[in-house]
Amino acid sequence: MDRHDNLIGGEWVGADTYGENRNPSNWDEVIGLYAQGSSADAERAVEAARAAAPGWAAATPQARHDLLEAVGRKLAERSQEIGRLLSREEGKTLAEGIGETMRAAQVFKFFAGEALRVTGDMLASVRPDIDVEVTREPVGVVGLITPWNFPIAIPAWKTAPALAYGNCVVLKPADLTPACAHVIARLLDECGCPPGVFNLVMGRGSVVGETIVTHPGVDALSFTGSVGTGSHIAEVCGRLKRKCQLEMGGKNPMVVLNDADLDVAVSACLNGTFFSTGQRCTASSRLIVEDGIHDAFVERLVAGMRALRVGDALAPETQIGPVVDGKQLDSNLAYVDLAGKEGAEVIGGQRLELATNGFFQAPALFLGTDNSMRINREEIFGPCGSIIKVGDFDEALAVANDTEFGLSAGICTTGLKSAREFKRRSQAGMVMVNLPTAGVDFHVPFGGRKGSSYGPREQGRYAAEFYTTVKTAYVFAG
Numbered sequence: 001m002d003r004h005d006n007l008i009g010g011e012w013v014g015a016d017t018y019g020e021n022r023n024p025s026n027w028d029e030v031i032g033l034y035a036q037g038s039s040a041d042a043e044r045a046v047e048a049a050r051a052a053a054p055g056w057a058a059a060t061p062q063a064r065h066d067l068l069e070a071v072g073r074k075l076a077e078r079s080q081e082i083g084r085l086l087s088r089e090e091g092k093t094l095a096e097g098i099g100e101t102m103r104a105a106q107v108f109k110f111f112a113g114e115a116l117r118v119t120g121d122m123l124a125s126v127r128p129d130i131d132v133e134v135t136r137e138p139v140g141v142v143g144l145i146t147p148w149n150f151p152i153a154i155p156a157w158k159t160a161p162a163l164a165y166g167n168c169v170v171l172k173p174a175d176l177t178p179a180c181a182h183v184i185a186r187l188l189d190e191c192g193c194p195p196g197v198f199n200l201v202m203g204r205g206s207v208v209g210e211t212i213v214t215h216p217g218v219d220a221l222s223f224t225g226s227v228g229t230g231s232h233i234a235e236v237c238g239r240l241k242r243k244c245q246l247e248m249g250g251k252n253p254m255v256v257l258n259d260a261d262l263d264v265a266v267s268a269c270l271n272g273t274f275f276s277t278g279q280r281c282t283a284s285s286r287l288i289v290e291d292g293i294h295d296a297f298v299e300r301l302v303a304g305m306r307a308l309r310v311g312d313a314l315a316p317e318t319q320i321g322p323v324v325d326g327k328q329l330d331s332n333l334a335y336v337d338l339a340g341k342e343g344a345e346v347i348g349g350q351r352l353e354l355a356t357n358g359f360f361q362a363p364a365l366f367l368g369t370d371n372s373m374r375i376n377r378e379e380i381f382g383p384c385g386s387i388i389k390v391g392d393f394d395e396a397l398a399v400a401n402d403t404e405f406g407l408s409a410g411i412c413t414t415g416l417k418s419a420r421e422f423k424r425r426s427q428a429g430m431v432m433v434n435l436p437t438a439g440v441d442f443h444v445p446f447g448g449r450k451g452s453s454y455g456p457r458e459q460g461r462y463a464a465e466f467y468t469t470v471k472t473a474y475v476f477a478g
């Protein structure tokens, strides 16, 4: 079986051990062997990035553009094959896998354009004969630590802006899903990325990740993953006075008002709650439903949920793929159990034994819940949603905002006033009206408030805030 090596300083570097990348639709199938990097590999990668940093910071915008554009083009050309690989390693459906690969391609192309548009400001000084210039410079070496649930889009949306704005990169993808990050590394290498500008070190978070986070040669860290790891990284970065950007969990509310279009609301909730097996930080896990529409909505939602086809990620009829691994499935099943113990009526949520040795779970709905239950306060990260019945808009808004998270929030309504009011008063970074809370555009800011996010926003032009540092220059013309 093919071994996949790390990319360090422009060389493909082998490791003492290789991990088996397995298919969650059929755990007996090994997709490939991927290097388990060591702490020394991570150190070498940071040193290679440091050595390459002055050259890449001085590279022309055209050179940066051409590299990113070429990678974006290749990702798009090979989206079917890469999307299939993604679905095999992560378990999302083939349509979702191809869609995510196309999103990564669009991200690279978007930042290829942004590389040509790095701007600054020229201002008049308050003093005579002095010009003030505000320019943006690369931060230096950035460490990127990514999760398993978007194995190509998240590495892309961190790598592309980092390179566009002149930084060198050390990327550590999730140990569960290294294949897509390896594809990005291979494409960057094939497209002529100079040695050391982009480095890939696969392996464990506790080894490779920890070395990157604590290494003095890293200037900034961008992380997506759990609250626990993110909080640890924030503490280390605070101590080392290092810039950091964290995207963590969500407990995203979707409000359904009495005046909602029922078709729109049911479709938005089925998508937001269950698609991608609920493994999205933007998933709608709390469905907050006004009492006048509650019974009709629940009846339609349950019917829609029962009709969803769970199965092998590559099967054309599958709408919900497997859970990513046994550990996540056990965690989901424990929350289903907890829902019952907390007094909810539980529909679905059981493990499904299908033809292959996969981690399949029926979508779950918890009825008759209230917002104080643990199932409504903790991120489950599986195909599970709760119904919380409320009396009116004000109560719905209060429940929606009553969470330690603040990533995405949605409302289904035909009332302009309610939509406007919700958009204004929601304490989330992203607000959706008559749309699922998950599934975002690639060219606009992504991120949340409260416990969901920390540091500058990702994606779109706002990414420049994290990946550049501002210099203010005063020039006396004499």
Ligand SMILES: NC(=O)C1=CN([C@@H]2O[C@H](COP(=O)(O)OP(=O)(O)OC[C@H]3O[C@@H](n4cnc5c(N)ncnc54)[C@H](OP(=O)(O)O)[C@@H]3O)[C@@H](O)[C@H]2O)C=CC1
Pocket: 145, 146, 147, 148, 149, 172, 173, 174, 175, 176, 203, 204, 205, 206, 208, 209, 210, 213, 224, 225, 226, 227, 228, 229, 230, 232, 247, 248, 249, 250, 280, 281, 328, 379, 380, 381
């Ligand atoms: N916001 C989001 O999009 C995501 C949220 N989650 C949430 O987190 C839960 C657990 O998922 P899990 O994958 O364990 O999340 P983690 O936060 O552990 O993993 C995210 C990334 O951080 C790495 N990592 C782990 N420990 C460290 C460390 N000490 N220093 C540096 N990097 C580290 C991981 O490496 P390794 O390769 O060893 O995993 C992985 O690359 C999920 O159930 C879900 O609730 C998970 C994924 C994405």
Ligand SMILES: O=C(O)CCC(=O)C(=O)O
Pocket: 149, 150, 224, 279, 280, 281, 282, 437, 438, 439, 440
């Ligand atoms: O909803 C989306 O499109 C993105 C979600 C995401 O980035 C995540 O779950 O980590």
